[in-house]
Amino acid sequence: MVRLITHNLLACHAKGCTTNNFPLKLTDVKLALREADFNPDFLRGFLPRVEWDALIQASREIGDTSLPVERPEMLDDDLLRQLHHVLLEIHIDEGSMTCPNCGHVYPISNGIPNMLLAEHEIW
Amino acid sequence: MPSQQYLIVFAQAHEDFRVPELLSIAELYGFPLNIENDIDPSRPFGVLDLEKEEHVRLLARRCILIKSVYELYAKGCTYEDVHRQNRASRHLWEKYIPNTSFKFVVNGYNHSISKARQRQVIEDFSYMGFMGTIDLLNPEVTLGCFEEYPNGHRTVRLEHKGASEFRDVFFGRLLEQGSARPLIQTFDVKKRQYFGNTSMEAEISLLMANQTLASPGKLIYDPFIGTGSMAYTTAHFGAFVFGSDIDGRQMRGKEAQPGIMRAAAQYGVRQRILDLCTFDITRNPWRCGGLFDAIITDPPYGVRAGAKRLGRKKERVADSPLPPQPRTDVQQYVPPTKPYELSALAADLVILARYLLKPGGRLVFFLPTVIDEYKELDLDSVLCDGMQVIANSLQDFGAWGRRLITIRKATSRSYPPPTFDSQPVPPALRDGDAEREGNPSSPIHVPAHRDFREKYFQGFKKPSDAGPS
Structure with a gap:
């Protein structure tokens, strides 16, 4: 749980935290690898939504260097397989995600991130 | 393109959901389906014109409400008519004459048919001259004859009266039994590893999943996932599912491994x-x-679980800002929540969906309603620009019910993130209030789902039902 596809979609949403609030920094992670359905059409469709730099940063934070630093122009089969693995098969079961701007820590426990905000972070 | 007529035999449940389900599955597989007024929701039989046999088979494999599908040979309100049409359909069945094992079934709707009369009905078809053996267990061809009576006689008919009493008689060859219907057993909540008191029944979860057009490679989101009932059915049809909930305990359950993941593994x-x-x-x-x-x-609507959002019931005074205290124990901290009135929640949900959906994407959700108060314009209070209702099916519980609403994002415009400041629709004026305010001619209709929770716990009494106080 907490796959990098999810991480790539979550930004800090505390009050006033609107710039430099993404990507959340991954720390103290406990990882697990679990196989997922390989669906090239899904990946091609989703790719335009991916923030590539954030994906690279996050994958390196947790020790995976399989993807190229530059967003690829063409997706060949090898690259699709690598993208599939990084986005969908690496799970962060424990750890935390920290906002680079305000420093809010979103903890992950048993694979479920707690993205709830405290009262003073809303108003 | 020439088309062939097919008979759909529906399960006798959730009548209002039949047509939306057929249309959704046809759209999912991309074939044309015209249902003008061919399907009367009060009847368990429907006849569809389709270009290809494959299309009706796809419906039978995916529609939860289909019991079986037949190639239609004849339909009429007298047997005379049926036999005449059946003779004209000879080109459809003559290939089975020489050497095909077969079985013949006669079924009644709204009445039962005695064995003796069943035999007589079968013998009346003897002109078809099938020469193959009769095989009741594994026939190559099953011929079905369905007699539909107007309603509710529930009498045993001993004699073959034949004429005019039927609403319709349908005759055809069985193509497939509906193979999606057994999924209701597969997803039975009682046999599930993890469920809660608000888990959605299996049949409805499956019908909802079909309304989303779930299929491999799709990405589907449940923002009030609770114990995950609809996640399992949408994922079963191949989609990736993302879930969130304000209350993590619903998703987790008591064990370390989250409950939703345990049930999903099952x-x-x-x-x-x-x-x-x-x-x-x-x-x-x-x-x-x-x-x-x-x-x-399925948004929480306040009967078994109330909807909550972050905040306090009493808004804080603006000029006393909260001290930004660091959280000491992050896992244990529970922020305050306040109730979320249903009509505001529903309006917010549609605006959120417009933001989060791809163009053409669908929002499928339940809206509870008070049957007597419901008007079609209730939905207007929920809709916003660019969002279009494409199906609205009632599940009737008597005084109240819930409507499964399917809304399509009918625009490719991008919208800004919602602000979640939808105000509840103004509460109902009591009888007489309108006159007192000097506005008797244009009473404002209040949607039946406004303050549903309060109405539910008051037993849906009308103000006039209340005794003198």
């Missing part, structure tokens, strides 16, 4: 539950919109 869809997150949709962390092919959800 159904073999664990890897398609993309992720579960704890957050309030009114304070959500989505980085961008246009992400999902569908949003499927």
